[in-house]
Amino acid sequence: MEKMLQKIFGYSSFRKGQRETISSILSGNDTVAMLPTGTGKSLCYQLPGYMLEGSVIVVSPLLSLMQDQVDQLMMIGEKRVIAFNSFLSYEEKYRALHQLNEYKFIFTSPEMLKSVSFIERLSKLNIALFVIDEAHCISQWGYDFRPDYLKIGEVRTRLGSPLTLALTATATAEVKQDIKASLAIENSNEFIYSVDRPNIALLVEHVNSSQEKMDVMLDYLRKMKGPGIIYFSSKKMAERTAMVLKEQGFGDVMAYHGGLTQENRKLIQQQFLYGQLDIICATSAFGMGINKDNLRFVIHFHMPMQLESYLQEIGRAGRDGGNSLALLLYAAGDEQLPLQLAEGELLSDIQIDALLHWFSQVPEGWHQLSAYESEVTAIAGLTETNYRLLKSFNDQAVADGQGYDSLLTLKQMMANQYNVKRKKINDMLQWIYSSACRRKKILQYFDEELTIKVDNCCDICGIDVNNFTISNHLEKREVESDWEKLLAEILIN
Amino acid sequence: MRISYTEKVILHCLTKIGNQRTIFSILHLLNGKKTSQTIQDAHLFHLTEFFHLFPRLQRNEFTEIYKRMEKVNIIIEKENLSFKLTNKGQKIINGSSNPLPAYVNGWQYHRYTARFWERLSLLVQVVSQLNKQNQRYIPIQTKKEVHYWLKSLLKQLKWKREDLAKQLFGELSALLGKDESIRPILLVIRLSGYSKIGLTAEQVSDKLRMNEDEYHIHFLNILHYMIQQVEKSRTEFPILQQLILDDDHSFSLLTKSTSKTYQLLQQGLSIDEIAAYRNLKKGTIEDHIVEIALNIQDFTIDKYVSQFNQQQIERASKNVSTKQLKYIRQSVPGANYFEIRLVLAKNGIR
Ligand SMILES: [Zn+2]
Numbered sequence: 001m002e003k004m005l006q007k008i009f010g011y012s013s014f015r016k017g018q019r020e021t022i023s024s025i026l027s028g029n030d031t032v033a034m035l036p037t038g039t040g041k042s043l044c045y046q047l048p049g050y051m052l053e054g055s056v057i058v059v060s061p062l063l064s065l066m067q068d069q070v071d072q073l074m075m076i077g078e079k080r081v082i083a084f085n086s087f088l089s090y091e092e093k094y095r096a097l098h099q100l101n102e103y104k105f106i107f108t109s110p111e112m113l114k115s116v117s118f119i120e121r122l123s124k125l126n127i128a129l130f131v132i133d134e135a136h137c138i139s140q141w142g143y144d145f146r147p148d149y150l151k152i153g154e155v156r157t158r159l160g161s162p163l164t165l166a167l168t169a170t171a172t173a174e175v176k177q178d179i180k181a182s183l184a185i186e187n188s189n190e191f192i193y194s195v196d197r198p199n200i201a202l203l204v205e206h207v208n209s210s211q212e213k214m215d216v217m218l219d220y221l222r223k224m225k226g227p228g229i230i231y232f233s234s235k236k237m238a239e240r241t242a243m244v245l246k247e248q249g250f251g252d253v254m255a256y257h258g259g260l261t262q263e264n265r266k267l268i269q270q271q272f273l274y275g276q277l278d279i280i281c282a283t284s285a286f287g288m289g290i291n292k293d294n295l296r297f298v299i300h301f302h303m304p305m306q307l308e309s310y311l312q313e314i315g316r317a318g319r320d321g322g323n324s325l326a327l328l329l330y331a332a333g334d335e336q337l338p339l340q341l342a343e344g345e346l347l348s349d350i351q352i353d354a355l356l357h358w359f360s361q362v363p364e365g366w367h368q369l370s371a372y373e374s375e376v377t378a379i380a381g382l383t384e385t386n387y388r389l390l391k392s393f394n395d396q397a398v399a400d401g402q403g404y405d406s407l408l409t410l411k412q413m414m415a416n417q418y419n420v421k422r423k424k425i426n427d428m429l430q431w432i433y434s435s436a437c438r439r440k441k442i443l444q445y446f447d448e449e450l451t452i453k454v455d456n457c458c459d460i461c462g463i464d465v466n467n468f469t470i471s472n473h474l475e476k477r478e479v480e481s482d483w484e485k486l487l488a489e490i491l492i493n
Numbered sequence: 494m495r496i497s498y499t500e501k502v503i504l505h506c507l508t509k510i511g512n513q514r515t516i517f518s519i520l521h522l523l524n525g526k527k528t529s530q531t532i533q534d535a536h537l538f539h540l541t542e543f544f545h546l547f548p549r550l551q552r553n554e555f556t557e558i559y560k561r562m563e564k565v566n567i568i569i570e571k572e573n574l575s576f577k578l579t580n581k582g583q584k585i586i587n588g589s590s591n592p593l594p595a596y597v598n599g600w601q602y603h604r605y606t607a608r609f610w611e612r613l614s615l616l617v618q619v620v621s622q623l624n625k626q627n628q629r630y631i632p633i634q635t636k637k638e639v640h641y642w643l644k645s646l647l648k649q650l651k652w653k654r655e656d657l658a659k660q661l662f663g664e665l666s667a668l669l670g671k672d673e674s675i676r677p678i679l680l681v682i683r684l685s686g687y688s689k690i691g692l693t694a695e696q697v698s699d700k701l702r703m704n705e706d707e708y709h710i711h712f713l714n715i716l717h718y719m720i721q722q723v724e725k726s727r728t729e730f731p732i733l734q735q736l737i738l739d740d741d742h743s744f745s746l747l748t749k750s751t752s753k754t755y756q757l758l759q760q761g762l763s764i765d766e767i768a769a770y771r772n773l774k775k776g777t778i779e780d781h782i783v784e785i786a787l788n789i790q791d792f793t794i795d796k797y798v799s800q801f802n803q804q805q806i807e808r809a810s811k812n813v814s815t816k817q818l819k820y821i822r823q824s825v826p827g828a829n830y831f832e833i834r835l836v837l838a839k840n841g842i843r
Contacts, residue, residue: 010629067635071631071632074631074632075629075630075631076628076629077628077629088637092637092638246699254693254696262635263633263634263635263693264693264695266631266633266634266635267633267685267690267691267692267693268693269631270631270633270685270690271690271692273690274689274690276689276690476700479682479692479700479701480682481678482678483669483677483678483681483682484666484670484677486678486681486682487662487665487666487669487677487681487684488662488666489686489688489689490617490621490681490684490685490686490687490688490689491617491620491621491624491658491661491662491665491686492621492624492658492659492662493688
């Protein structure tokens with residue numbers, strides 16, 4: 001195994017949990033692995049992919065994440081890899097579908113798994129390993145529940161119950177149970193590792209206004225060693241702050257969010273990886289899937305919606321093991337934004353009533369919802385997320401032979417989900433206001449105990465800021481102005 | 494009074510179009526809208542270079558720009574949404590000629606510009622990495638078709654990997670050095686290779702303190718220059734000429750759907766037959782024919798418009814100083830709109 005690791009990936013040793021997980025898979029056991037962010041989860045299916053015969057299918061919830069994983073494999077020279085998702089054009093899809101057996105790694109989304117022809121082709125493959133990434137999305141108790149994930153279990157059965165690996169970074173006991181039940185892998189091996197990352201110091205700063213927040217952050221940035229990421233909950237704030245930082249001379253700074261073109265997204269990611277950028281102002285929607293080892297800080301300008309995603313995001317810091325800082329800035333009332341977001345993601349009672357009324361007038365719409373998408377969206381004022389949720393519910397209900405009046409049960413479902421989300425936000429808030437050790441609190445939340453003594457633990461335990469600061473000021477990099485020299489540098493030197 | 498680069502571009506178009514069209518016809522032109530009206534206008538008013546220069550310019554952004562110009566009294570509304578330059582506007586524009594650099598030609602190159610850049614940037618990156626014998630990198634372009642293209646190109650080229658980099662460097666520096674008025678740095682700074690990742694357009698305009706739109710046009714200028722020069726002397730650029738070759742031969746001036754119609758016309762089918770065969774509306778096929786007349790020099794329209802009507806329409810379009818179809822229609826009652834558009838299209842490129 002070590003030989004393969006060295007040969008294919010160029011690593012000399014495994015990180016915590018990887019060897020155990022991979023051994024379990026190679027001995028033919030279904031496996032659930034919970035490895036903290038930043039410890040190389042994807043290696044757990046990449047390496048077995050090379051040691052087992054047949055294809056590896058990876059179900060992944062986010063399109064951007066999928067592309068990052070494809071890139072990672074391309075980077076080690078793997079050409080037999082494809083992201084089978086809605087980004088593909090009709091022709092590309094057609095071509096890919098007919099040569100599916102030529103791919104070693106097939107990444108796909110839960111939505112795609114609804115396609116009959118795709119499942120048909122998949123079932124003809126020799127499947128070495130079936131991987132569910134971000135498996136916590138299966139659980140209603142998970143912080144990122146996606147109804148589409150519920151059907152993965154069914155798909156797995158249709159594919160002849162292949163060897164399965166469920167991966168997640170954070171899962172409470174309830175979530176773990178849901179994952180196993182939904183995938184019908186109750187007898188799987190389980191590898192659970194602590195979510196704690198002792199080399200990341202945890203800081204919360206309470207401020208009184210958004211102006212003060214900006215000032216406090218600038219103060220930190222003046223002292224802190226980069227590179228780092230600042231997370232925002234809106235694209236606008238990410239862009240505006242990037243502008244401010246550029247003006248104030250914080251070296252090379254860029255905003256990174258879903259509104260960028262594919263090409264610019266690539267360039268900015270790569271510039272960051274190559275050390276050409278110092279700070280990225282990002283929205284949380286985009287995981288910086290590309291491994292950058294030497295991130296020194298992660299700042300949250302807005303509070304995340306739950307501790308789980310907070311951990312994922314700060315987990316991108318300090319992968320090299322070096323001292324790193326996670327700073328969360330909180331102004332009273334900041335929780336209003338996540339509460340609104342949570343509400344907006346779900347269907348309100350008013351929307352459901354409007355839908356019920358509409359379907360009573362147009363009953364055939366229930367059985368061919370897609371054909372009425374724009375109409376339904378307009379009458380109930382649905383966002384894209386809202387519609388996807390409705391569609392997913394509708395698919396299931398129609399398959400079960402239920403009529404539109406089953407929408408009444410959706411009301412209860414929505415209320416439950418809203419309560420889950422509100423509770424998560426509340427947990428996050430309590431953590432922010434906590435007067436006990438922040439690390440201990442996080443571990444408690446995941447039913448763990450703090451067993452080691454961590455230096456520079458958190459703002460409550462006390463931190464020696466000198467461990468994280470440097471005095472040298474960041475300068476913008478000069479650009480080469482001689483085009484021939486630059487061209488030569490790029491191409492032949 | 495200072496005006497922005499985009500405003501200069503819009504004002505220039507307005508001097509040509511005047512109040513014969515609404516101001517939004519300029520937006521459609523800059524967006525490169527593929528309707529026969531816009532394509533025809535581009536030719537009639539001699540604004541073909543401007544076609545598709547700002548494909549992402551939004552209606553609300555455009556509205557903001559022209560409203561501002563109206564407010565500061567550079568342009569004035571003549572009738573419903575059609576505008577003219579004021580004296581003040583005239584004065585501003587008189588000082589400056591055509592705002593476009595020499596090689597920009599939107600109509601001629603818009604269909605291959607994006608692809609040319611995708612191919613060039615990927616080629617440079619891959620060759621640079623090959624030269625360093627490095628396989629671990631992330632390709633800067635994601636489109637599968639660009640990757641397929643590059644893969645088959647690399648198979649076909651006979652150079653060894655270290656010579657390949659030298660050859661490509663030689664071709665690029667010869668091409669870009671031939672006319673330094675194009676400011677090659679504006680393109681080179683965007684390229685990625687083994688040791689460096691290229692900048693985004695926003696970063697370049699920021700670092701070089703250029704207006705973003707102006708930078709965008711200068712970037713296009715270089716690409717159009719490259720395409721034009723390589724087309725002219727293919728043998729000089731054995732690698733670069735591959736960038737403008739096409740696998741499906743659609744490097745032609747027609748859109749895909751129109752090429753199909755053109756093929757069927759050449760097989761002798763009538764408009765109605767083609768409409769039925771392709772399951773398209775008759776009007777759509779007529780739009781195709783207008784597009785063909787605009788682009789294919791030796792396409793004859795005699796089959797669709799009688800000689801008599803052709804002459805009548807030509808005369809009417811000269812007499813009526815405006816080029817609005819309905820005035821021509823009034824003076825040539827025997828011709829329909831399709832016939833008028835077709836004749837104007839044919840004349841537009843003369
Ligand atoms: Zn502590």
